[in-house]
Amino acid sequence: MAHLTSLTADKKSWKELDFDVIAIGLFEEPELAAHGQELDKALGGQIGTAIEKGDIKGKAKETNLFYSTDLRVMTVGLGKKEKFDGEVARRAGAVAVKFALQKKYARLVFVSLGADQDLAEGLVLGSYQFLNYKQEDEDRFFVESAIIVDGDRDDADKGLKIADAVCLARDLGNHPGNVATPTFLAETAQAIADEGGMKLTVWDRQEFTEMGMGALAGVALGTDEPPKFILLEYNGGGDEKPVALVGKGLTFDSGGISIKPGAGMDEMKFDMCGSAVVLGTMKAVAALKPKMNVIAAVPSTENMSGAKAYKPGDILTAYNGKTIEVLNTDAEGRLILADALSYVSKHYDPQYILDFATLTGAVLIALGHIATGILGTDDELIEKVKAAAETTGEKFWQLPLWDEYCEHVKSKIADVKNTGKSRQAGTIAGAAFLKEFVGEDIPWVHFDIAGSAWSDEELPYDTKNAATGAVVRTVVELMGI
Ligand code: BES
Ligand code: MN
Ligand code: ZN
Numbered sequence: 001m002a003h004l005t006s007l008t009a010d011k012k013s014w015k016e017l018d019f020d021v022i023a024i025g026l027f028e029e030p031e032l033a034a035h036g037q038e039l040d041k042a043l044g045g046q047i048g049t050a051i052e053k054g055d056i057k058g059k060a061k062e063t064n065l066f067y068s069t070d071l072r073v074m075t076v077g078l079g080k081k082e083k084f085d086g087e088v089a090r091r092a093g094a095v096a097v098k099f100a101l102q103k104k105y106a107r108l109v110f111v112s113l114g115a116d117q118d119l120a121e122g123l124v125l126g127s128y129q130f131l132n133y134k135q136e137d138e139d140r141f142f143v144e145s146a147i148i149v150d151g152d153r154d155d156a157d158k159g160l161k162i163a164d165a166v167c168l169a170r171d172l173g174n175h176p177g178n179v180a181t182p183t184f185l186a187e188t189a190q191a192i193a194d195e196g197g198m199k200l201t202v203w204d205r206q207e208f209t210e211m212g213m214g215a216l217a218g219v220a221l222g223t224d225e226p227p228k229f230i231l232l233e234y235n236g237g238g239d240e241k242p243v244a245l246v247g248k249g250l251t252f253d254s255g256g257i258s259i260k261p262g263a264g265m266d267e268m269k270f271d272m273c274g275s276a277v278v279l280g281t282m283k284a285v286a287a288l289k290p291k292m293n294v295i296a297a298v299p300s301t302e303n304m305s306g307a308k309a310y311k312p313g314d315i316l317t318a319y320n321g322k323t324i325e326v327l328n329t330d331a332e333g334r335l336i337l338a339d340a341l342s343y344v345s346k347h348y349d350p351q352y353i354l355d356f357a358t359l360t361g362a363v364l365i366a367l368g369h370i371a372t373g374i375l376g377t378d379d380e381l382i383e384k385v386k387a388a389a390e391t392t393g394e395k396f397w398q399l400p401l402w403d404e405y406c407e408h409v410k411s412k413i414a415d416v417k418n419t420g421k422s423r424q425a426g427t428i429a430g431a432a433f434l435k436e437f438v439g440e441d442i443p444w445v446h447f448d449i450a451g452s453a454w455s456d457e458e459l460p461y462d463t464k465n466a467a468t469g470a471v472v473r474t475v476v477e478l479m480g481i
Contacts, residue, residue, distance in 0.1 A: 003167045004097065004127040004143050007120055007160045009112070009151030014039070017147055020105035021065075023074040023096040025089075025113050026051075027081040028058040035111045035149065039073050047075065060091065061460070063099050074099060078113070086118035087393030093122025094461035097143055101127065106144040112151040119148060120159025121166075121473070125461035128167050130174040161287040162476055166469035169273070169280030173453060173467025177252035177269040182228040182300035185249050185272065188279055189230050189298070196234060196286025203229040213299070213339035215324060218316040219332045220301040222256055222309025227301030229340070230275075234285050234294040242293035243479055244350035245282075246340045248333045248357035249275030249300030256329030257305045258312060271333070273453035273467060274356035275300060280472040281479075290481040297344050299336035303329070315414050319343050320437055325414040333359045334418055334430055338437040345439030352381055352443040354478075355434065356471060357450075362426030364451040371395035372452040372471055375431035378443035385445055388478035394470060395452075399428055406432040447471055 014022055014035065024036045030051045032040055040047040046066045050056045056064055062077030076092045076099075078084060093110065100108045113119055123146045131140060148156050172180055172188065186202045193200040208229040209217040220227035230249070233242075250271040254260060260268070275298040282296050310316070314326045316335065320342035324335065337355055344353060363373040374396045376382050382398055389396050405428045411417035416436050420429025431446045438444045452470040455462040462468045 002129045002131050002142055003164070004124045004146055005164065006145040007123060007147070007156060009116055009148040009153045009156035011150060014109060014111070014149050017109055017149070019107045019109040019147070021072040021074050021100055021103070022109040022111065022149075023076050024111045025078045025092050026056060026058040026075050027078045027084070030056050030058040039071070042071055043068050043073060047073065060088070061095055063095060072105070086115045086391060089113045089115035089118040090122035090125070090393060091460040093119040094126025097123045097126040097146070100143050101141060104141045106142070108143055108146045109149055110146065111149045116148050116151040116155035117159040119151070120156045121163045122461055124160055124163030125166060128170060128463065130171065130463070130466055132175070158288065162284050162473055165280045165284035165287065165476070166472045168283045169276035169469035169472050170467045172276040172279060173270050173273045173469070177302070180269070180272060181225050181251050182249065183226060185251070185275055185279065185298060185300050186228050186230050189232055189282070192279060192282050192286050193232055196282070196289065198282070198286065199233040201231045208339075211319070212317070213319050213343070214317040215319070215335040216299045216301065216339045218310040218314065218326070219256075219303055219335050222304040222306050223302040225251070225302050230298040230300060232282055232296040234282065236290055237292040240293055241349055241351040242295045244295045244297070244344040244348060244353040245278045245475070246297045246337060246344060246353060246355040247275035247278030248272065248337055248359065249298040250303055250333055250336065251300060252302045253330070253332065254304050256303045256332060257309055258329040259305055260330060267454070270454050270467060271358050272300065273358050273449055276467065276469070277356040277447070277449065277471045277475065280469055281475045284472065284476045284481060288481050290479070292479070294479070295344055295348055295350065297340040299340045301336065303332045318437060320346065322416060322436060323414040325411040325417040327417050327419045331418040333357050334433045337434055341434060341437040345437070345442060350442055352378070352445070353438060354445050354447065354475060356447045358453050359430045359448045360427045360450055363448040366427065367397055367451050369451045369455050369457075371397045373397060373399055373427050373448040374445055375399050375401045375428065375448070376443070376445035377401065377435065377438070378445070381443045381445050384478055385474065388474045391477050392473040394474045396474070399431070401428060401431055401435065405429065406435065409433045409436070
């Protein structure tokens with residue numbers, strides 16, 4: 001809800017700008033560049049002295065503050081010069097803006113580091129706070145504006161728009177389950193559609209059930225919160241084949257009849273973070289209006305237990321006609337995705353499909369909150385994800401999807417079952433199941449974001465126990481927006 005929304009770049013000298021603090025980056029073995037020398041002069045040589053005395057080391061995350069009566073200068077450490085890249089700039093922006101938040105400096109200026117899109121992303125992502133429900137907070141403060149001195153305005157603007165889309169994904173994740181309902185996701189999709197000139201279609205329970213989405217309908221049986229199947233279509237590329245994005249919009253996962261243990265169950269409000277990746281990416285599409293076609297599908301429901309809920313042993317029929325034996329009602333994400341993957345495969349001829357889901361606890365065990373697990377059927381597309389990640393600084397780790405694993409989801413009495421082998425290769429079993437619902441020959445990558453969707457520690461541009469908006473930036477980069 002709260003993040004920096006006013007950010008630009010300016011070729012004017014810092015002397016002509018209004019600000020509360022100006023930040024400069026310094027590498028290890030610090031040297032002052034042109035702007036730094038000017039600022040140092042204005043401060044009577046304080047920065048130069050601090051460098052000489054070894055007080056400024058230039059290490060990553062290091063900040064120092066220098067004053068004269070009418071000037072405040074912050075130095076931000078950048079680490080080793082030869083290791084500089086976009087991620088270093090992004091983190092420096094985040095460190096600076098968090099410092100400004102803490103000191104209550106409303107207007108921040110940062111001297112360009114030569115990677116303005118990344119710096120802009122860091123400034124915006126670092127400024128993010130989720131304060132919607134916290135009342136009477138004395139420390140409440142917002143950074144109002146940031147200017148990148150000597151920066152490129154288009155790069156800064158692109159960084160702002162992409163980071164703004166990431167913040168939308170974070171907000172969706174951070175809202176509690178009683179607010180971020182399927183209806184709320186559909187309303188968010190409507191706002192994005194309005195901004196980007198997209199077509200939105202939302203099917204309700206009766207409609208998607210009659211259409212044959214038996215897996216989504218099965219999961220949704222146990223909830224009175226109205227479930228939705230949400231479809232956004234962006235047409236900016238004429239007759240070109242669309243890219244299809246599919247996201248798990250499970251707004252609260254209790255596990256259903258196969259109920260989860262109580263400890264940490266509140267975290268299952270984050271179980272719609274796959275849909276947040278999709279809606280965040282569509283927000284970036286709406287803001288940047290690329291010349292391409294994009295389809296976004298979000299199956300959305302709660303997973304609850306009760307007299308009407310689906311049960312272990314039930315057999316459901318998905319949109320592509322395959323029958324699914326439900327052996328655990330807590331493996332519900334793959335069920336709702338089955339219908340969505342079948343739907344986009346059948347009705348469009350996508351260049352490729354990407355799906356995003358907090359699908360398995362197993363990926364959190366394997367990779368922690370640091371990286372996203374990726375699996376797919378097309379090596380070229382997987383390589384593209386890895387290449388995009390080099391630019392965005394997000395982390396992905398590929399797991400294999402060999403035929404031997406695909407056997408694990410075969411059922412004796414139905415076409416497939418929704419669990420693999422107990423305690424074995426859980427993340428791979430999830431992907432092996434999804435593969436059954438992706439149209440043949442359509443390149444596809446599955447992103448298991450059950451670890452990366454939220455953070456359990458404070459990082460330069462992530463917040464402890466809050467949604468990260470992870471993967472949005474990499475998807476935007478991969479799609480060539
Ligand atoms: N939403 C969970 C996965 C999850 C677990 C995400 C922990 C984040 C943190 C998913 O619906 C689920 O419950 N998966 C089961 C599958 C199992 C029953 C085959 C799991 O991972 O335990
Ligand atoms: Mn579950
Ligand atoms: Zn789930």
